[in-house]
Amino acid sequence: MSANDAIFLSAHEAPGAQSIQRCDACAHELTALDAAPECPKCGGLLAIIHRAPVDVMGAPLVGSALAQCLSPATPGVHVSGVWRFESLIMPGAGEAITSHPEGNTPLMARTRVNAFAGCDGLLLKHEGYNPTGSFKDRGMTVGTTQAVRTGATAVACASTGNTSAALASYAAQAGIPGLVFVPAGKVALGKMAQTLAYGATTLLVRGDFDACLKLVQEASRELGIYLLNSINPWRVEGQKTIVFEMLQQLEWNAPDFIVLPAGNLGNTAAFGKALREAQALGLITRVPRIVSVQAAGAAPFAHGFRNGFATRQAVQAETIATAIRIGDPASWDRAVRAIRETDGLVITVTDDEIIDAKVVIDASGVGCEPASAASVAGVRQLVQSGVIKASDRVVAVLTGHVLKDPGILVELHQERADFAAANRPVEIEPTVQAVADILRRSRAN
């Protein structure tokens, strides 16, 4: 095993430190409080390596004893569903923590969605219940805390809308100016509204998300702005808690599959790291298979998977699911590791499959934004192809709230005849008779 494969710091490494940053590519090490956005030696991505938790006597804290310490009911532990796991994400963050709080999202069973997917054991981990309506809050609370710890004077990100909403909100709370780079005309209305409301400086870039990411990386390097995209290793630490919390909700009985939508691959990378660490700490004995689901028009990672990741080719991305309209994912190598280590899969779903799944999720009363529905569309496809059995225990992650993208709802329910007929809004005179007429008509249908 090379240094880069290490899961936790060994006894003789980095004496006195609870965590360090280590380059994925060349293993160069930085202290936890170094604000470098990437490896200063080779430009590789940095990863956080922690010391494994110990009890008050200094003995390794593993298995059920560790699970007990991570319990939501443990007195004195932070109410946040992210910071409950402080010892596994940013030990010693203390006073710097910038939290709304976030996390503690539900794991839901919905008969209608399960019938659609053909899987009785399907559960929905709904990350839309986070304070700004997406999983990004989990990464952003940790990334912003690091910005505070390192004295950042400004923070920035490229975004398809959710990262920018989260950054704007957490930056406002921390009192640090926020700058967001978004593809002009390609961000869903709810996300744009949030970013403006929380007060970030919003730059509408004439280019796609991939161009925005390149630009913000260059600008951060040259202007000394702290970068808060998921290539920031602390973002990954925060997003690991989706998996920790889900496993905790399942009483540390790992499901057979975890299925998630994939764009820039920060989450796939975070899920792989979380599962690796959970297994090494004896929290789980079996590792679920990760399934990353890409939109067919934005599927470079799925193309790579099909050829055993022998090649990597960026694509010109296009999909109705604007959150995953990404053609050159930044966390590629980490995501490859996550898929390989979990015997995972990368699949594609068409925009029509995404919309079909979204309509069912919405009509079940749960709701989600289009990109999130890719996970349920993916489960359905894998059940139909026999990879997932109807009796398998599957968690599909819903990454964002239904109100993130009101434009698609208007389009589906007011403009598209195939979806709209049943519940198109009806304008009426302000009379009981008009209401009665509508009731009669709907009973007749």
Ligand SMILES: Cc1ncc(COP(=O)(O)O)c(C=O)c1O
């Ligand atoms: C709602 C939503 N789902 C899925 C994704 C994809 O996550 P990742 O970029 O971590 O692959 C994103 C953003 O990228 C998102 O905003």
Ligand SMILES: N[C@@H](CCOP(=O)(O)O)C(=O)O
């Ligand atoms: N969907 C994301 C795009 C990627 O952001 P990342 O920082 O999580 O990689 C967004 O909402 O902007």
